Structure formats: C-alpha cells, structure tokens
Amino acid sequence: MQRRNFLKTTALGVGSLYAGLPALAHAGDVPKDIKIKSVKGIVFQDGYDRGVYVRVEATDGTVGWGESSANGIRAVQTIINDLLAPQVVGQSPFDTEMLWEQMFWKNVDLGSGGILTYAIAGVDCALWDLKGKLLGVPVHNLIGGKFRDRVPAYAGFRLKGGAVPLPEAIKQAVKLAEKGFKRLKIRAQIREYNINPKNDPCLKYYTAIRKELPDSVDLFLDPNEGYTGYRAIEVGKTLEGMGMKFYESPCPNENLEDLATVVDALTIPVMAGEKCYTRWMVESLIKIGKPDIINTDFIKSGGITEGLKICHVAGLYHKQIVPHNTKPMQGSAATMQILAAIPNCGPMVEYIEADLYKTICSVFDEGIQFQDGDMLLPKGNGLGLVINEKRAKALFGY
Known part of the structure; x- marks a missing residue:
C-alpha cells in the first residue's frame, strides 16, 4: 500500500473510532468566550472558627468557591x-495552569511559600x-478520574502544649472513638518556639489516653515540630514500644538533617511536609529529610x-501523601478531589x-459525609459541596 493511501485509510479509521466515543459532558453548552468576572477574598472569624474563603464569579453568573x-x-x-484578583479577572477560568504560574511568579518576591501559596490556593481551588x-x-473527573471514592480518616484533638487538662484530653x-474514628492523633502543639519543653506532656498524655481507647483504635502523636532530633528519637522510641503506628512532624522543617536522623533511628513511619508549600520544597524534603x-x-x-505536582514529585520517590487537613468543608472537599484521583495520595x-467550625458549616447545604470512619468523596459537581449563597452573603457580607 502506498504511504498516502495508508495515511488516508488510517485517518478514516481514526475518524470512525472517535465518532463512536461519547462527547464531553456539556462541552457544547460552555460559552467559548466565558471569562472571570470577579475574584473576592472574604474573611470571617468567630472564635476558633475563622478562615479565608474565595468567591470567583464567571461572566455567565456561575460561582466557584475556594x-x-x-x-x-x-x-x-x-x-x-x-494582587491576585487583578491578574485573574478577565481571564478564562479554564486556564488554571497559566493563571497559577502567573500568580506565583509575579508575586514570588513575597516568598515562595506561606502567605503567598495560602492565597493562591484559595483562588486556585475556587x-x-x-x-x-x-x-x-x-x-476529580478533570484530573484523572476516580481511583477511590472513600478514604480512612484520622481525627485530631488538641493539647495546646499541655494546657488542656488530661481528663479533658481523654474525653x-x-x-x-465513639463517633467511629479508628485512627486518632494527639496534636501536642508544642511548637518550635518551645522546643524540647521541660514539662513535656506527650508521654504522660499518650500513655493515659492509650489506656482509655480500645485496641482497635490507633493513636499517634504530632509534636508540631516541637523536638530537636535527639529528643524526637527519645520520645519516638518510647512510643514505638507502645505500638504507635505513625509519628508526625517531630522536628522543625527548617532542619531537615535533624529530621533524617529521626527517620533513620526509628522503625515506625515518620510524616512531614505540612510546611513544604511547593513541589521544589517537597523534593528537598524528600532528598534531605527522608520522611516515609x-x-x-x-x-x-x-x-x-500545585497539589497535583507535589503528588507526582512524591510519586517519583515512591512516597505516599497523607494530607494535612484542618478545615472541615471546602478545604476538605478540595482535598478529597485529589485523593479520589491520585494513586499515591490517600492511605x-x-x-x-x-x-x-459551626459558623462556616452553616452556609453549606450539606457537609462532608462519613461512613465507618472513612471520609466520603462529595458527589456534586466542582469540589462537590453546595454553598447556600443567601446564607453566605448574610455571613460574609459581600
């Protein structure tokens, strides 16, 4: 067969193949010229319940929330x-990759992590x-499909560095555990500025709490980066002997070499990375700190x-992602969309x-659902949860 005839035949075959495939959902219904009309960051604070929500409205009136x-x-x-809203308004909402690069690199003098990536995250998720x-x-249909639709959840509770009385922590x-969570985390909240405290509450509290929980419930510790390497090893080995399964953020993120000594000294998995805000920071963490x-x-x-890129960088080194997640509504919904699609994200x-967070929860028609201690993937479009615009406007005043 001549090359030209072969190409013609192949083209016809490919055309027939695509003719049999279903069209993308609503592809013809989306205006090609749709643009971002407005971007608004909104703060609320009601005691512990505080946060920043981002409302993005398109020119057709559709609204996204982050x-x-x-x-x-x-x-x-x-x-x-x-800074970010003027760069995004007037652009296509489908150009998320370009918009992310623009928001990051045009403002990177603010610092490549922390406040800047917090702000970008809200806009990007919206x-x-x-x-x-x-x-x-x-x-999740737009980032790889559904690898899973539920993920085992672990629930954290606070010690405030030992300020929470032991009976209250046990309660x-x-x-x-009675609510069905099979994995619990002590958020010791020692912090870097109180490193290696003289009156360290962790071993005392862990031992007492462990005795009050059934064997079927795992308990692990997060010192919130409150230890130097030698103290983290000391505490870790003791808790390792008590059957602890995970050890989260034992050392300050600013000293990854110290973290590596802890990882090498213990047999239980060590988690870290909450304060690594970009793919580059995560790669340095993996190479130097060596967390499991x-x-x-x-x-x-x-x-x-950026979260997808972080997952893929971790995947290059066969590392799993167990997301840090302390927001029960839209933050959890965004996290679950990534968990649904990415294989190495979500044990x-x-x-x-x-x-x-009763205040912010009140603006949603329905929250994140659980079953047998697992967090379930929201079923709606977008991030999956529905914000009641009337109640949101009353709370946020936009």
Missing part, C-alpha cells in the same frame, strides 16, 4: 484582593470548583494545581471536627 489556610487571614485576604460547575462534572479522644510519608496541606500549598486523610 478556601485558604486560616493563618494570617487579613494578610491572605489582602494578597488575594490586591477556579477548579468553577470549572467543574461549568462543565457539569466533579473536579476528647474517647468521644472521637508526606503530609501536604493542599490549601496551604497552592491549591489543586489516610486528616479531619478536624466540624463542631469547631
């Missing part, structure tokens, strides 16, 4: 409204929510667009009790 980390809420809001709604599909743990598991927080780390996921 959430940023709650640290430095006024600074994050300022970056969103004064854009993905908007894209999914415009196309009539959930976000918190037992309550969570990466606990990226996607609403701190640039949102879904577990963190969850913070919605009871602590």
